[in-house]
Amino acid sequence: MMTTNNAEAPASTGEAVLAGKSLIQLEGLTKVFETEEVETHALSNIHLTIRQGEWVAIVGPSGSGKSTLLAVLGLLDTATRGAYLLDGLSVLDLSPSDRALVRNRHIGFIFQSFNLIGDLTVFENVELPLTYRGMPAAERKQRVERALEKVGMAHRARHMPGQLSGGQQQRVAVARAVAGDPLILLADEPTGNLDSKNGEAVMQLLSELHKGGATICMVTHDPAHARTATRTVSLFDGRIVQDEQRR
Ligand SMILES: Nc1ncnc2c1ncn2[C@@H]1O[C@H](COP(=O)(O)OP(=O)(O)O)[C@@H](O)[C@H]1O
Ligand SMILES: [Mg+2]
Numbered sequence: 001m002m003t004t005n006n007a008e009a010p011a012s013t014g015e016a017v018l019a020g021k022s023l024i025q026l027e028g029l030t031k032v033f034e035t036e037e038v039e040t041h042a043l044s045n046i047h048l049t050i051r052q053g054e055w056v057a058i059v060g061p062s063g064s065g066k067s068t069l070l071a072v073l074g075l076l077d078t079a080t081r082g083a084y085l086l087d088g089l090s091v092l093d094l095s096p097s098d099r100a101l102v103r104n105r106h107i108g109f110i111f112q113s114f115n116l117i118g119d120l121t122v123f124e125n126v127e128l129p130l131t132y133r134g135m136p137a138a139e140r141k142q143r144v145e146r147a148l149e150k151v152g153m154a155h156r157a158r159h160m161p162g163q164l165s166g167g168q169q170q171r172v173a174v175a176r177a178v179a180g181d182p183l184i185l186l187a188d189e190p191t192g193n194l195d196s197k198n199g200e201a202v203m204q205l206l207s208e209l210h211k212g213g214a215t216i217c218m219v220t221h222d223p224a225h226a227r228t229a230t231r232t233v234s235l236f237d238g239r240i241v242q243d244e245q246r247r
Helices: 014-019 066-073 096-106 122-132 137-150 166-178 196-211 223-228
Strands: 022-034 039-051 055-059 081-086 107-110 184-188 216-219 231-236 239-245
Touching: 022 066, 039 066, 039 239, 055 066, 055 223, 066 184, 066 216, 096 107, 107 166, 122 137, 122 166, 137 166, 166 184, 166 196, 184 196, 196 216, 196 223
Parallel strands: 055 216, 055 231, 107 184, 184 216
Antiparallel strands: 022 039, 022 081, 231 239
């Protein structure tokens, strides 16, 4: 097992600048689901550091804890034990409302099933998280237009999601995720509901965002997609069993 994630360097060294500062730091993170019958250790003692500018693929068999890890990283779920520092802030101690604020401000989500709101236009879907943030309308408009241009969907701003193909809907979902300039993009099987051509287009889009400086953490089943990332973290039974840095 390579433990490249423990290579903690002082912030003042050139190496740290190259590698990017540590954005996400998990220490001994454990998540136990308890039902009447069984106790499931979905995540066991996870130590993981993700640096600014990394593109991490999370892989592993079904049930290995990938979605749970992403949900904890995205502050959609809490942990049973352990520490989670997001850009230096201990986020597991936050109240639910503060957690929601941090999530809205700092995390961009891309889901397998797009999760667009069917009775809002493309523009309104991308705008909604910015509205929750209390951003003024003029700035929202500018951000939404910029994000839709980035994903090549500006010409569909007034369409409803149902009028778009799956590939187009996922591009809108990517625009929604990046419009607020999050610290990190989290994607759970972003190509899972797409045919291979549209899947490749979404991967291409993520590549461009990564080249532009985005930090991405992506769950994938597809080995070729995992290889596109700069690092692959493999889970098995809720544990990290391999951590491979590519460049
Ligand atoms: N809400 C839940 N309640 C109980 N068990 C759960 C819940 N969510 C996930 N699990 C269990 O935790 C383990 C990890 O699940 P998950 O993170 O969804 O895995 P993956 O995304 O890798 O398929 C599985 O054994 C799953 O059954
Ligand atoms: Mg899953």
